[in-house]
Amino acid sequence: MxxxxxxxxxxxxxxxxxxxxxxxxxxxxxxxxxxxxxxxxxxxxxxxxxxxxxxxxxxxxxxxxxxxxGLVNGHTHSAMTLLRAVSDDEGFMPWLAAVQALEQHLTREDVETGLELAMVEMIETGTTAFADMYYWDAALVELVRAAGMRALVAPASFAPEAVGFPGVSQANGAEVTDLTEKLAQRYADDPQIRIAYGPHAPYTCPPEFLRDIAERAVANGIPIHTHISESAAEVAQIVERYGATPGDHLASLGLFDAEVLAAHCVHLTADEIAFFAENGVAISHNPVSNLKLGNGIAPLPEFLESGVRLTLGTDSVASNNTLDLFEEVKTGTILHRGAHQDAAIVKAADVLDIATRRGAEAIGFPESGALExxxxxxxxxxxxxxxxxxxxxxxxxxxxxxxxxxxxxxxxxxxxxxxxxxxxxxLTLDAAAIRARAATARERLSAAADAAAADAAHSGDS
Ligand SMILES: [Zn+2]
The missing domain is CATH 2.30.40.10 (Urease, subunit C, domain 1)
Known part of the structure; x- marks a missing residue:
């Protein structure tokens, strides 16, 4: 038919x-x-x-x-679809600089276009739910509801006084925290939407800010979506700064008293893995992003062994470059076999389970995720x-x-x-119009970044 x-x-x-x-x-x-x-x-x-x-x-x-x-994307930054294929072969630091040079010029309208493009791609590649961290407001959440998807939405924050997305909004971290709580209240009974605090990472967020969010998360019953131990450099920096690994540092701030979704966890210690498993922390495994950015291989066999809550994610397309979770399923299975020279160490059925049932439970939609x-x-x-x-x-x-x-x-x-x-x-999104808007937005962002670079070079000359 x-x-x-x-x-x-x-x-x-x-x-x-x-x-x-x-x-x-x-x-x-x-x-x-x-x-x-x-x-x-x-x-x-x-x-x-x-x-x-x-x-x-x-x-x-x-x-x-x-x-x-339906597949569950356990970690992404949807609106970054506009930054697809930026600095793909130049290493992590040049990549970050190129991404940030474009991001500075993002407008609220761009975020909307990027989010819609991400939902077009996610739906047509079989993803029905996703966990996101980026700029968010109520009107953007409404776009997710209209598209018909489920999302765990985390408005990203960095520090109480830091403005994360200057071209989009003047809200600083403290204001984003307040906005997060308002959104959580508004969508408390919505079966499609969950709201989370989105403190970016232990290396970008000061300890007092993280402690405050942890306390609020417990008091308000709002989860936290953050990045933990993505790169070896991050771990070294946190150990040098605070004398503890990122997991231990965040534990000392009380973060894991709340419900936490931790993206990456590439460089967790055995003790951290055991602690995460015992405390119900959910880990989002992002194998393609970790490989593409040269950050390493997260210990999925050890995660599976520990029984820790697990989900599979693409991360943003700026570090992937697609939102097609079938790529993560295959990579997430065979990567660990190669690394361990053991073809039985991770099974496809287990990774499919992480990409669906376990993922849905990990990001807080336990009523979906399985056909039963x-x-x-x-x-x-x-x-x-x-x-x-x-x-x-x-x-x-x-x-x-x-x-x-x-x-x-x-x-x-x-x-x-x-x-x-x-x-x-x-049936819910005008895909052709969204792709056209995204192409136009990217042209404008690239032109703005080029002009800013030329300005900087010029002022450097004078
Ligand atoms: Zn991320």
Whole structure:
């Protein structure tokens, strides 16, 4: 059946009608199911997930497709899509300088365009939920709600008096902290949105600022999304400055009394890993970003062994350069096999689980993330008729999804039962217009950065 021909249902919510998907195979917490059926009710809740039933009224016959839970991106900076392919081959410090030179000229409108471009890319590559840290305000959160995605949103902050995004807003860190609390209150009961404090990292945020956020996080029940131990240089700097590793330093400030999502954690010590596991800290593993920026390889086998909460992330496209989580799934599996010269050390099924069920739990959407009765229907359908899927049978579903599938195979996306992408067509976002706006924005940013560089060179001459 061609879904294009069907009137797209804006939302399954509010109707009593059951939606029934039939596909060649489906990934469930108990493994692959052949000739699969997934049903969800008008509230978006899964009522059945299993082998096809004889008496069902199928609303979406997806022959040639496979179903899996929507992917969860456990760490990104969405609006940085506008900074794709900046200084990709010059090393970390030149990369950072080039990114910041463009970022200085970002406007509020650019952030909106960058966020929308990120959501276009995430939806069409099968991501249904993401954890973000960047400039955020209520109108931007509303864009996420309108697009139909789930997000853990962390307005980024650096220090009480520091203005993080001068071209976008004059809000300093203290004001961002207050704004975060207002947003958290506003979206407290929203099933699509969670709000987190976003202190950037222990090397950019002063200890008193972090201690204050930790206390507020505990008092207000608001989580914290931050970066920890991304590079060896960061660890050396924190040890020199505070006489403790980043994890120990943050523990001494009480940060882990709150719910924390810690991005990267490439250079954690064994003691820090054990502490994170014991204290419910969630780690976002970002293998492609860590490799691309030359920051190292996070110890995923040790994370798995410890039982620590885990999610998989792309980081921003400025350090990736895509938001296609299928790349992270494959890289996150084979990277550690190569590093340990042991092909059994990380299994594709485990990484797929981190990219879906465990990731959804880690970023605070535990009702989605798996195709089983009672959960919310965050589900994607991939075309399994292409060359890279052939020959295909349900028994090889995990292999296909873990090693061969890409975001380009995604054809349908539902979030909480609401279809946001049908037969390769966006139902909630005007993708072509957003891409055009993004291209124009980038031209303007590059011109502004070039002009500023020329000015600086000129004043250096005089
Ligand atoms: Zn990051």
């Amino acid at each position: 061609d879904l294009e021909a069907e009137t797209p249902r804006a939302s399954g919510q509010g109707t009593e009608q059951e939606t029934v998907l039939r596909a060649d195979a489906m990934l469930t917490p108990n493994g692959a199911v052949a000739d699969a059926e997934l049903a969800f009710d008008g509230t978006g809740r899964i009522t059945y997930a299993g082998p096809a039933r004889k008496d069902s009224v199928v609303t979406h016959d997806l022959a040639g497709h496979v179903l899996m839970p 009765e009672g959960r919310l229907a965050d589900v994607i359908a991939l075309d399994a008729r292409g060359s890279a899927a052939t020959p295909f049978d349900a028994a090889s579903l995990v292999s296909h999804l873990g090693f061969a599938a890409t975001g380009a195979d995604v054809r349908h996306v539902f979030v909480g039962g609401r279809q946001v992408y049908a037969n390769g067509r966006h």
